[in-house]
Amino acid sequence: YYTSIPGSCNFETQDQEWTTVCGLTQDPSDDFDWDISNSAVTGQMGPDADHTPGKGQHFLYVNSSAQKEGNRARIITTNLFPASLGVCRVRFWFWMFASRQTGVLKV
Helix, strand or coil: CCCCCCCCCCCCCCCCCHHHHCCEEECCCCCCCCEEEEHHHHHHHCCCCCCCCCCCCEEEECCCCCCCCCCCCCEEECCCCCCCCCCCCCCCCCCCCCCCCCCCCCC
């Protein structure tokens, strides 16, 4: 259900197509970018699986281990979604690897 409603995205796309498919774009004024990966690529630094129904295995991630304090990785919505009828939900899962480089997630 959640993967078929307007605004949903599961990141099961090829290469950088997620920005078009998901209606998102990298902020050109930020310090570093988000990318798509899977648990096989990120190894111990990523989650074991994602929450996509079925056989989904890709997720959006940012590696902050080489960044300086205060650096930002930001994505912006490019689609305008129709007004809801009193119901507006943002649903997402996140996983933050506990290290000194772990920053703050703002939505």
